[in-house]
Amino acid sequence: LIDSKKRARAFGFVQKHLDEGRQGYLICPLIEEDETGLASVKEYAGLVKDCFPHASVGILHGKMKPAEKDAVMKEFSEGALQLLVSTTVVEVGVDVPNAVIMLIENAERYGLSQLHQLRGRIGRGSFQSTCILVTDIQNEDTLKRLKLFRDTSDGFQIADADLKLRGPGDFFGQRQHGLPQLTIADMSSDLEVLKKAQECAREIMSKNVLDAEEYRGLRAEMRRLFAKTGSDNVVL
Structure with missing residues (x-):
């Protein structure tokens, strides 16, 4: 759990895994930039190409046509892409054992159960995996929630905490x-x-x-x- 000031160090940690032949996910809450200032896939992809000039990078989001999404995921699963910049469309149904690192921007924007689903995309193989949460929010309740997520991988404990912290209306949508x-x-x-x-x-x-x-x-x-x-x- 880090703030954006440590993003460069986090990118260095991601690069270390790429150098070892592994793959990773970079998750953003938005598809396109808007007035909220939250990270968007299209804007972030440019930053990633600057910070990972030698890496093969793919983009995935919900506005893409099904055939386009399938093509990107096929490239990623076959190892043709090292990094996938994506929204939460990867939270289910993606199984790439070689993907071992995930960085989630604006982590405060997600519920604990959704973060747990996202984190489940890594650690599916035999390699040590790491999920990095990035947030600049200093709200005590938000940090408490994210620290709880950081400190446990027990899905039942996370779901129970999510229900208690967010309330049933938010939890069940x-x-x-x-x-x-x-x-x-x-x-x-x-x-x-x-x-x-x-x-x-x-x-x-x-x-x-x-x-x-x-x-x-x-x-x-x-x-x-x-x-x-x-x-x-x-x-x-």
């Missing part, structure tokens, strides 16, 4: 569908309480009495919670 973030309850340890709460909610809904005076506070709280999600599907 459903925040935009109207699932409020849970502040106190824990999806991993309070399932029984949540189940009872769901049963109570169903009972209230089945009676169709939400407009009764006794539920005025509940209606107000539901409006407040769902307003945060941007959901316009709840009529109260």
